[in-house]
Amino acid sequence: MLERRTSIPVSEAVARVMKYAGEAQIEQVSINDCDGRYLGEDLVATDDVPNFDRSAFDGFAIRTEDIEGATSENPVILEVVEEIGAGDVPLKTVGLNQAVRIMTGAQMPVGATAVIPLELTETFIDQGKTKVKAKRFIEQGDYVTYRGQDMKAGTPIVEKGTYINPGVKALLATFGYHQVKVAKKPKVGVFATGSELLDVDEPLVPGKIRNSNAYMIISQIIRSGAEPVYFGKLADDLEASFAAITKALADVDILVTTGGVSVGDFDYLPIIYDRLGADVLFNKIAMRPGSVTTVAHWNGKILFGLSGNPSACYVGYELYARPIVKTLLCSKKPHLQRTKAILAEDFPKVNPFTRFVRSKIFYEDSQLYVAPSGADKSNIVSSLALCNSFIVLPGGTRGFAIGDIVDVLLLEDHDGAEWPWDQTK
Amino acid sequence: MLERRTSIPVSEAVARVMKYAGEAQIEQVSINDCDGRYLGEDLVATDDVPNFDRSAFDGFAIRTEDIEGATSENPVILEVVEEIGAGDVPLKTVGLNQAVRIMTGAQMPVGATAVIPLELTETFIDQGKTKVKAKRFIEQGDYVTYRGQDMKAGTPIVEKGTYINPGVKALLATFGYHQVKVAKKPKVGVFATGSELLDVDEPLVPGKIRNSNAYMIISQIIRSGAEPVYFGKLADDLEASFAAITKALADVDILVTTGGVSVGDFDYLPIIYDRLGADVLFNKIAMRPGSVTTVAHWNGKILFGLSGNPSACYVGYELYARPIVKTLLCSKKPHLQRTKAILAEDFPKVNPFTRFVRSKIFYEDSQLYVAPSGADKSNIVSSLALCNSFIVLPGGTRGFAIGDIVDVLLLEDHDGAEWPWDQTK
Numbered sequence: 001m002l003e004r005r006t007s008i009p010v011s012e013a014v015a016r017v018m019k020y021a022g023e024a025q026i027e028q029v030s031i032n033d034c035d036g037r038y039l040g041e042d043l044v045a046t047d048d049v050p051n052f053d054r055s056a057f058d059g060f061a062i063r064t065e066d067i068e069g070a071t072s073e074n075p076v077i078l079e080v081v082e083e084i085g086a087g088d089v090p091l092k093t094v095g096l097n098q099a100v101r102i103m104t105g106a107q108m109p110v111g112a113t114a115v116i117p118l119e120l121t122e123t124f125i126d127q128g129k130t131k132v133k134a135k136r137f138i139e140q141g142d143y144v145t146y147r148g149q150d151m152k153a154g155t156p157i158v159e160k161g162t163y164i165n166p167g168v169k170a171l172l173a174t175f176g177y178h179q180v181k182v183a184k185k186p187k188v189g190v191f192a193t194g195s196e197l198l199d200v201d202e203p204l205v206p207g208k209i210r211n212s213n214a215y216m217i218i219s220q221i222i223r224s225g226a227e228p229v230y231f232g233k234l235a236d237d238l239e240a241s242f243a244a245i246t247k248a249l250a251d252v253d254i255l256v257t258t259g260g261v262s263v264g265d266f267d268y269l270p271i272i273y274d275r276l277g278a279d280v281l282f283n284k285i286a287m288r289p290g291s292v293t294t295v296a297h298w299n300g301k302i303l304f305g306l307s308g309n310p311s312a313c314y315v316g317y318e319l320y321a322r323p324i325v326k327t328l329l330c331s332k333k334p335h336l337q338r339t340k341a342i343l344a345e346d347f348p349k350v351n352p353f354t355r356f357v358r359s360k361i362f363y364e365d366s367q368l369y370v371a372p373s374g375a376d377k378s379n380i381v382s383s384l385a386l387c388n389s390f391i392v393l394p395g396g397t398r399g400f401a402i403g404d405i406v407d408v409l410l411l412e413d414h415d416g417a418e419w420p421w422d423q424t425k
Numbered sequence: 426m427l428e429r430r431t432s433i434p435v436s437e438a439v440a441r442v443m444k445y446a447g448e449a450q451i452e453q454v455s456i457n458d459c460d461g462r463y464l465g466e467d468l469v470a471t472d473d474v475p476n477f478d479r480s481a482f483d484g485f486a487i488r489t490e491d492i493e494g495a496t497s498e499n500p501v502i503l504e505v506v507e508e509i510g511a512g513d514v515p516l517k518t519v520g521l522n523q524a525v526r527i528m529t530g531a532q533m534p535v536g537a538t539a540v541i542p543l544e545l546t547e548t549f550i551d552q553g554k555t556k557v558k559a560k561r562f563i564e565q566g567d568y569v570t571y572r573g574q575d576m577k578a579g580t581p582i583v584e585k586g587t588y589i590n591p592g593v594k595a596l597l598a599t600f601g602y603h604q605v606k607v608a609k610k611p612k613v614g615v616f617a618t619g620s621e622l623l624d625v626d627e628p629l630v631p632g633k634i635r636n637s638n639a640y641m642i643i644s645q646i647i648r649s650g651a652e653p654v655y656f657g658k659l660a661d662d663l664e665a666s667f668a669a670i671t672k673a674l675a676d677v678d679i680l681v682t683t684g685g686v687s688v689g690d691f692d693y694l695p696i697i698y699d700r701l702g703a704d705v706l707f708n709k710i711a712m713r714p715g716s717v718t719t720v721a722h723w724n725g726k727i728l729f730g731l732s733g734n735p736s737a738c739y740v741g742y743e744l745y746a747r748p749i750v751k752t753l754l755c756s757k758k759p760h761l762q763r764t765k766a767i768l769a770e771d772f773p774k775v776n777p778f779t780r781f782v783r784s785k786i787f788y789e790d791s792q793l794y795v796a797p798s799g800a801d802k803s804n805i806v807s808s809l810a811l812c813n814s815f816i817v818l819p820g821g822t823r824g825f826a827i828g829d830i831v832d833v834l835l836l837e838d839h840d841g842a843e844w845p846w847d848q849t850k
Binding site: 106204207209368386 | 456457461472476483511512529530582583589591592594595596597598601602603620621624628629631633634641642643645647687734762766767787788789790792809813839
């Protein structure tokens with residue numbers, strides 16, 4: 001018997017899923033292990049930057065009033081009373097016609113009001129004393145960075161939920177965060193379904209294909225910042241499958257299945273949702289590929305029933321599961337970033353429903369271009385390899401031509417979007 | 426004594442370094458551990474895709490000659506002789522006025538020439554036999570994907586050196602690569618230098634700052650695909666430093682030091698290179714920041730003497746060390762991808778030398794924009810947090826205005842460039 005399903009727009013489907021986004025859990029990790037994690041609290045300057053008046057150049061700390069009128073021809077001669085390396089603490093005060101040799105980053109001695117760069121000076125020994133010729137006048141404060149000039153203690157610098165890249169890590173180190181509060185990685189369980197699936201190390205036999213979806217989804221889970229837990233293939237047996245899913249749900253925050261959600265006679269995931277008493281949020285979406293994508297909610301966990309078709313499975317994860325993961329990673333922009341690009345190839349297909357075309361963006365002369373990343377047959381995995389974006393073509397359109405401006409969703413960006421679904425359905 | 430150094434253009438510096446790029450080492454990892462690694466061989470289709478004639482739709486496998494002229498009003502009635510699920514092998518041949526119920530992805534039975542979608546049919550029972558009404562004519566081959574139609578066995582699909590993303594991993598699984606040949610991660614050693622450096626867990630004291638460069642560089646090493654080995658801080662003692670560097674070189678492919686390469690009195694890395702007998706490729710580059718960046722070659726290893734200034738250190742790694750790492754990861758495009766973008770803010774500074782401004786690219790209406798990611802003071806680390814690109818401003822220019830088209834180098838892209846240095850120096 002054919003089950004009747006009512007399809008809903010993509011924006012509505014995303015909205016229904018997002019209602020069940022959980023609360024982020026925070027944990028502490030060593031700064032050595034924080035790469036690629038997401039900040040679990042705002043990063044705040046714990047000290048002034050710099051934390052002391054600091055030389056911004058290699059040269060001599062001087063009093064500007066001593067070198068008024070200095071030129072190459074008429075240099076002013078100062079006595080060098082101390083030498084301060086970076087990390088040293090100056091012991092002497094700079095007095096009348098005195099100078100202190102100072103390295104970049106070293107603490108300014110008391111009395112000095114500027115640093116004259118080494119290039120504008122000449123050192124010599126006079127009766128056993130080190131002297132320096134200042135060959136140019138400089139203004140008060142020149143080549144000095146004053147305490148707090150770059151940043152005041154207490155300033156929030158990087159927002160909670162930010163991806164920790166090399167620059168963020170440098171800031172964490174600068175401000176002494178040797179333990180870093182990060183969002184705990186949500187655990188995402190994965191089951192593959194389909195009696196046609198062989199393991200990746202099995203030789204092909206007639207009628208069968210190797211399971212690629214599970215590997216792909218695990219990789220998407222990792223890319224989105226979560227921790228995958230692979231439970232293997234669901235048995236063909238309903239009872240065994242129900243037991244396996246119930247058991248798995250105890251160990252994960254989110255459960256993804258691939259396949260088993262269409263209206264084919266052997267697709268019994270809907271039966272499992274029903275028996276579980278899960279609240280099915282939708283089981284049909286006005287989109288291609290992935291119209292059969294089904295999402296259910298049960299006991300604080302979200303169950304993503306993704307299509308068994310590789311492209312639909314890929315798209316389904318990015319549109320519906322990724323924002324849930326990102327929300328659990330403290331992101332305020334959990335969705336894919338949406339922008340516009342110039343279509344670099346004709347796309348003549350009609351689009352009865354919103355279509356997501358696996359695509360590759362590229363740049364030319366400050367313009368963003370996009371082209372389908374391979375033949376757009378939903379059963380070809382090869383188009384996924386180069387994919388770094390989706391072209392979004394609105395439903396009810398008749399095909400697009402090279403040069404047309406189209407919407408794209410970016411897959412490999414760390415900015416994300418608050419809500420990219422306003423304009424199209 | 427002030428050492429005299431001759432500065433060379435950036436393109437020349439990169440060229441000198443690239444001469445010493447080593448050979449990639451290949452290792453095998455389980456497909457479960459291949460995420461984010463780089464392919465160590467071309468990924469080739471090991472089988473035809475599909476590997477058998479396959480139904481592309483849920484429906485009935487039929488002989489098109491049997492349903493000529495079929496319409497809703499005048500459907501053709503066929504006898505259903507078998508039901509084939511995905512993964513099943515058809516046992517019967519489709520003969521005159523026969524049909525086989527078939528699921529998406531299942532193997533086509535012998536005799537059938539097309540699949541009529543379920544929606545265009547109606548099933549009923551007639552005298553204990555299952556029959557189906559075909560309500561429309563379809564062409565031969567409709568809704569069938571023939572063996573090898575999507576891809577022939579032997580076709581190279583993804584090139585050696587490609588970053589393994591979810592799509593590439595799906596292909597690896599599809600073609601049975603349960604063990605994946607990947608480029609071995611180059612080992613990059615890191616020493617920090619500078620007596621002003623505190624450990625990240627130490628409280629600030631006058632004259633000192635926390636070591637942030639080492640953490641930043643380690644993160645950059647990870648981002649570029651290599652394995653960092655942190656050796657800690659070099660002692661202030663020349664003998665001890667020499668011994669530590671000699672020992673470290675035995676364990677790594679590449680050695681990065683931060684600081685200790687300017688012409689300040691306490692910068693003794695040049696002395697160490699000299700004593701080691703290393704071939705110094707250059708010690709001054711016509712660029713800002715990072716003019717003191719020094720690279721040496723010794724015994725098949727490259728020693729990167731990066732500036733102690735955080736921004737210069739950051740830029741130095743990306744311009745000179747990253748392409749060496751990427752080459753060892755089999756990439757044919759090891760350099761940063763270069764493109765153009767519209768400047769979104771004035772940049773009034775004069776540029777006596779080629780300047781690399783830490784920046785953030787963003788998109789608006791299919792245009793690529795770029796803005797400095799923070800105050801462009803080379804001693805401010807905060808501008809690094811949002812940095813995903815460098816603006817490249819040619820030397821000898823007088824400042825740039827909002828709306829100007831500028832060159833940018835992209836930091837977070839997996840495409841890279843063969844040689845981005847042709848146009849500017």
